[in-house]
Amino acid sequence: MIKLILSDLDETLLDDDGTINSQNITAVQKFVKNGGYFVPNTGRSYKSVFGTLKDLGLNKQSKQYVVSYNGGAIVEIHEDGGEKIIVQHGMDLELAKKIFSLGQIQADIDTHIYTIDTLFIYNISENDEQYMKERSVPYQEMADDNLDFLSNEKTIMKVIFEHRDPNVLQKISDTVNAQLSDKVLTTFSSNRYVEFNPKGSDKGSAGLELADMLGIPRNEVAALGDNLNDAAQIKAAGVGVAVANAKPEIKEMADLVLSKTNNEGAVAEFINEHIGK
CATH class of the missing domain: 3.30.1240.10 (Hypothetical Protein, Haloacid Dehalogenase-like Hydrolase; Chain: A; domain 2)
Incomplete structure (x- = not known):
C-alpha cells in the first residue's frame, strides 16, 4: 500500500497555466485523510509551494513536507506557518x-x-x-x-x-x-x-531520505513526474509513475504510465485507480 507520494509540480500536478485540477485536489485530500503523505518534490524553492499547499488544503496539516531544489532541501512546514529545514545539500x-x-x-x-x-x-x-x-x-x-x-x-x-x-x-x-x-x-x-x-543531490535520494525519516519503506513510496529532472525519483521509488504528457525517456523507465495528462487530473487518476490495486 502506498503511504508516501512524491509529486513533481509543473507539468505533473499543475495544469499548464499553474492551477490545480479540482480532481487532483479532491484525490489528494482523500489520500492524506486516509493517513498518506503527499509531498511536492520540485526543483523550485519551497517558499513558492506555499500557495499550492494552500490550494490542496495541506497547509492545515500539523506537519507537511516539501522536497525542494531537485533534492537540495527537505523542509518541514507547520500549520502555524512555521518552517524548518531538516536536510540541505548546497554548493559553495x-x-x-x-x-x-x-x-x-x-x-x-x-x-x-x-x-x-x-x-x-x-x-x-x-x-x-x-x-x-x-x-x-x-x-x-x-x-x-x-x-x-x-x-x-x-x-x-x-x-x-x-x-x-x-x-x-x-x-x-x-x-x-x-x-x-x-x-x-x-x-x-x-x-x-x-x-x-x-553532485549527489537529486529528487530520488532526497525522497527516500524523507521516507526513511517517516519510517516508510521504499516499496510504499510512489513518485510522479514528467520530465528529465524527475528521472531520479522515478527510478528510486517503489512505484515510478509517468503522467501521459511525460517525455518518452520518463515513460520508458516508469513502472506505470497514466492515461491522463497534467491538464486532465493525472494525479487523481493515480490515487483513485491505482493505489491499493
Whole structure:
C-alpha cells in the first residue's frame, strides 16, 4: 500500500497555466485523510509551494513536507506557518560562480541562482517573467553579473539557465560539463531550463531520505513526474509513475504510465485507480 507520494509540480500536478485540477485536489485530500503523505518534490524553492499547499488544503496539516531544489532541501512546514529545514545539500560560492560564468554562452541567457530562501534571477526573459508570474514564484532581479553578494546570503542550492531553444540548453549543458562534470548533476525541466545541482543531490535520494525519516519503506513510496529532472525519483521509488504528457525517456523507465495528462487530473487518476490495486 502506498503511504508516501512524491509529486513533481509543473507539468505533473499543475495544469499548464499553474492551477490545480479540482480532481487532483479532491484525490489528494482523500489520500492524506486516509493517513498518506503527499509531498511536492520540485526543483523550485519551497517558499513558492506555499500557495499550492494552500490550494490542496495541506497547509492545515500539523506537519507537511516539501522536497525542494531537485533534492537540495527537505523542509518541514507547520500549520502555524512555521518552517524548518531538516536536510540541505548546497554548493559553495566558487562552484556557483564557475557554473554561472560557463553558462553565459550568448547574450539572451536567463540565469537563476537559488539560495535556501531566495531566488535571484539575472537577465530575466519575457517568457520566464510570465512563467514566474503564473506560478506566483517570488524572486529578486540581479542588477549585474557580480555574484560576490552571495557570500552574505544563505546556502546556495543550485544554478539554472532558461532558454526556449533546446539546442541552446544542450550547449550550456555541454559547456558546463566539459569542465565540471565531476562536481555537478545536470537535469532538464519544463522544456525551458537546464539545471545544475551539486553532485549527489537529486529528487530520488532526497525522497527516500524523507521516507526513511517517516519510517516508510521504499516499496510504499510512489513518485510522479514528467520530465528529465524527475528521472531520479522515478527510478528510486517503489512505484515510478509517468503522467501521459511525460517525455518518452520518463515513460520508458516508469513502472506505470497514466492515461491522463497534467491538464486532465493525472494525479487523481493515480490515487483513485491505482493505489491499493
